[in-house]
Amino acid sequence: MIDLKALRADPETFRNSQLARGEDPGIVDALLVADSTHRAQLAEFERLRAEQKALSKDVGRLQRAVREPAATDATRAELDEVMAATASLAAAVKSSESAAKEAGGEVAALAGSLSNVVSPESPVGGEEDFRVLDTVGAPRDFAAEGFQPRDHVELGELLGAIDVERAAKVSGSRFFYLTGPGALLELALLNLAVSMATGNGFTPVIPPALVKPEAMEGTGFLGQAAENVYHLADDDMYLVGTAEVPLAALHSQEIISPADLPLRYVGFSPCFRREAGSHGRDTRGIIRVHQFDKVEMFSYVTPDESADEHTRLLGWEREFVDALEIPYRVIDVATGDLGASAARKFDIEAWIPTQGRYREITSTSDCTGFQARRLGIRTRDAEGRPVPLATLNGTLCAMPRVIVAILENHQRPDGSVVLPAALRPFFGREVIVAPGS
Template sequence: MIDLRLLREDPDRVRASQRARGEDVGIVDALLAADELRRSSGSRFDELRAEQKQLGKRIPRAAGDEKAELLARAGELAAAVKTADAERDEAAARAQDLLLRLGNVVHPDVPVGGEDDFRVLQTHGTIRDFAAEGFAPKDHLELGQALGAIDTERGAKVSGSRFAYLTGVGALLELALVNASVAQATAAGFVPVMTPALVKPRAMAGTGFLGQAAQDIYHLEKDDYYLVGTSEVPLAAYHMDEIVDADRLPLRYAGFSPCFRREAGSHGKDTRGIIRLHQFDKVEMFSYVAPEDAEAELERLLGWEKQWLTSLELPFRVIDVASGDLGASAARKFDCEAWLPTQGKYRELTSASNCNTFQARRLSIRTRGKDTGTRPLATLNGTLCAVQRTMALLLENHQQADGSVHVPEVLRPFLGGRERLEPVAA
């Protein structure tokens, strides 16, 4: 959630942020009114309670008519205090509900607009000219089937559409991608973490995924658990309700988990292959930093993602995601999109988001320093390797005319030294 002081001091900035997101601007004024009512009803309650306490001290010393009057007033005060207490609690609940519905304040440099209004910041690598090489590229599913690596037919038979088996070299390639990406993250100082895939409602709500993203989340109603769509959720909640000593910052974790998404609203999109699945695996970077270090940490996360994609020898570009395409928690987000030959366009492969203190306030995570006192810290997240999608991009970009697939050097130690993946006999 945002800092209420920002809302009171600069409501126009919050209104502009909501407008840029394409979200309800009226919620800002509703929240201002609810916050004012919360504070005034709280003051009224405090005044009545103070009078009640003073009256409680006078009654034992009074006698006769004075005592009768004081007792009558005590009865009136008791009713008034009860009413004021209820009004205060109702106003506080209303303000909290509105505050939780408000998205993070968008960074002023973020391009305004929707999904297609991003700003291209950089391009890296060279897109292959398959025509010049004398053959037409196959898509990743055809390649994966020839390699004995991907089985979507049995995935659909067992679990339905948007599920797949990774078999043989496909399973080995998944493990290679996970191990290589975790190795890079560990070398950069991240602590590797295997996270839970089921979380309680507070963890999911605290990271901001029960608002606009709720339709994409699997909820186990009988047990009231949520299946995570990213290990960002359990990593953000890892230090929930804790105070982290400022001397320990930054804290950096690289989480691996299975991820689950309903893919609501994606009917007809990427139905072939393994680019958009209901279940996939991911390595996620997550940072806890001092608020003033958040923007620099965002650049560092982006740098590690660029290093990873470069090591995979993939052509990619970096985009500054537009305001209307940001998640509720992110103030700014950079995506790295890699080239997918058979679609002739760039597709999102990694992302890095600065949530500043938004998630920490919701999850009650604070830091304490000698000079700064106790305050919320900042959280950031960056997808390093969305395994199945990365595999699809690798297969298509590194295919050879004979049906084999070139293996980037960074993956070879985790694939028994293989330099190529070869088709299996039919």
């Protein structure tokens, strides 16, 4: 949700932001009209309501007076008169209230369809217009090493780590089993990620993965992203696509003291994604799946801190990917490719040898006050007045893609995989080898 007062004061910024996203700037003007209609109707309702309240009070006073033995005919007449006036007012109050409510609903619907204002720092353009901020490490030259790298499906099978065939039997396409060293690898990654995050001051959280509509709505996933969300119709509950949802909703409808900020959580949860509209993309392997586990960072900060926090989140993500010794690049995502809640987004893309390109493995978004406003999460400004705070999220470790990157980048000619040093204490061994070899 955007700030309506800010919209009234400066609609041009909002129009430009919509244009930069490739979204409809006309919503801004429709919203301005709806907002002024709503305010006019609200004023009318409030005026009538105030009148009704005043008259109702007279009714009580007069009824008491009428019950007195000394009551006069004049008092009785006055009571009848007031009763008549107030009865007709009641109908007017009712109809103006419902008109105001309807207008308010229109405002809410339009406001809800407006995306967050993009950061002026974000590169303007579509998916391909990202800016590369940094490139770290060099892709391995397998030709020079004298062998063809195997892809993660082949390696996973060879090592007894990943089973997509049986997952297809049990659950369908885009599912996988992690088995043996694969399962241990996820647990090792989990422990490495959480220990790094807690070392950085994050509070570990294992949140619910099934949430009510308010939580899903509040985090902005029921807009353009709605088709990718699993909905349990019998219970009107949603399976989360990321721990961001329960971590953001954790403090909904709360006012958090500025002294308690920043609040930083690291959540571990399963993530469910329908992947509607991506038929045919990444059909092989575990790059794009319906269910996976992820370690996610989430920060609540004062509004003026959000850009700095965003940089810090990116820094912690890089620290993790650095520890895994995977070549990667960092991109500043273009305005047209931002989620509805994000003002700015940085992705880390890992080098995937068998694809010969960089693929997204982490993503950190600065949602400024957008989610907080929807979820009613506030802090207090210098004058002690409640104001929406800023929320930010960042992937620390999305299991399948990190596993893909580790297997493919650290493989040896015989198909064994050398684990990065940081992972060894958590995995217990230095190398994953094929069973029986």
